[in-house]
Amino acid sequence: MTSANEAATDLLAPGGKREAPALVVDHLTKRFGPRVAFSDVSFDVAYGEVFGFLGPNGAGKTTTVRTLGTLIAPTSGRASVAGIPLTPRNGQQIRARISIMPESPGLYLRLTVAENLRCFAGLYELADAGGRIERALKAVNLTERANDPCGSLSKGLRQRVALARAILNEPAVLFLDEPTSGLDPVAAREVHELITSLRARGVTIFLTTHRLEEAERLCDRVAILNTTLRLIGRPDELREQLFTRNLEVRTHAPLPDPGRVFAGLKDVESWQQTPSGSYLLAVTDPDAAAPGVARALVGSDADVLSIAESRHSLEDVYLELIDEDVEAKRR
Ligand SMILES: Nc1ncnc2c1ncn2[C@@H]1O[C@H](COP(=O)(O)OP(=O)(O)O)[C@@H](O)[C@H]1O
Numbered sequence: 001m002t003s004a005n006e007a008a009t010d011l012l013a014p015g016g017k018r019e020a021p022a023l024v025v026d027h028l029t030k031r032f033g034p035r036v037a038f039s040d041v042s043f044d045v046a047y048g049e050v051f052g053f054l055g056p057n058g059a060g061k062t063t064t065v066r067t068l069g070t071l072i073a074p075t076s077g078r079a080s081v082a083g084i085p086l087t088p089r090n091g092q093q094i095r096a097r098i099s100i101m102p103e104s105p106g107l108y109l110r111l112t113v114a115e116n117l118r119c120f121a122g123l124y125e126l127a128d129a130g131g132r133i134e135r136a137l138k139a140v141n142l143t144e145r146a147n148d149p150c151g152s153l154s155k156g157l158r159q160r161v162a163l164a165r166a167i168l169n170e171p172a173v174l175f176l177d178e179p180t181s182g183l184d185p186v187a188a189r190e191v192h193e194l195i196t197s198l199r200a201r202g203v204t205i206f207l208t209t210h211r212l213e214e215a216e217r218l219c220d221r222v223a224i225l226n227t228t229l230r231l232i233g234r235p236d237e238l239r240e241q242l243f244t245r246n247l248e249v250r251t252h253a254p255l256p257d258p259g260r261v262f263a264g265l266k267d268v269e270s271w272q273q274t275p276s277g278s279y280l281l282a283v284t285d286p287d288a289a290a291p292g293v294a295r296a297l298v299g300s301d302a303d304v305l306s307i308a309e310s311r312h313s314l315e316d317v318y319l320e321l322i323d324e325d326v327e328a329k330r331r
């Protein structure tokens, strides 16, 4: 019999490092009748990565998670999940290696935290349920609350119970669908810390979110989805791909003739004065441009306060890419 564990071991190289990516998604499309949930999506996720799947409401994030999590079948395209090809026959084997934390936790509110976990461990037919529950509760810092009814817990704590449930089967790939949606900043921060600690334990995390700062803070790479994949890369790469880079020059007093200082510099493509009185210079390479800018300013007797690269936030990138409202266009 080929067990899920054997399939996983096949992926281990001699040093214990996994060779194949945790997720391979190849031209995947899901339609519901005439409605396209996501279309022609391709990307890979490496083992150990925290991969952010960022997009507005209706972008297709949850449908992607449900598809990769074997809950619904794709319309076309191919994928492999935890090294196993995504086919109806492999569903059970894949599900043994992954876990999904859905948008709403779906806990039994009249049961205690431990009873909920026991119930799900039974449902998944997990061996050593007691040990697993103890480890999961410890991982999410809920050991003390094991005997409290879930109905008595705050939304943030319920989310932690849901996370404990999601790690009961010690998944190689963990799908978290908007894990901090509706949480207050303190509870959201706690979930972030838990994600970081799971990552430190080597769990591959596929995190959907519509929150930019969450993607930027937690993720090694981010894909921006709006039915189709718009962009993929490290948060800092995304900014650089899309925007010219800038040097911001601050001076003690306004320059009498800024054009004369900046216009002749070969690394400076254009310049403008900002409303706050600083100067923003468009450059291709800030490191190459900065020394020449500094010399020119000193040569014109300017009192320079600072010359620094000014970075666009990921929010700029995001808003640029999702300015069309796909959901509103569908009917
Ligand atoms: N079961 C379904 N039947 C029909 N349409 C669906 C179904 N599930 C999702 N959709 C549609 O697919 C699109 C993507 O939805 P979803 O994946 O939930 O987006 P997101 O999670 O990014 O908000 C939406 O237009 C949604 O209405």
Ligand SMILES: [Mg+2]
Pocket: 061, 062, 063, 103, 177, 178
């Ligand atoms: Mg969703």
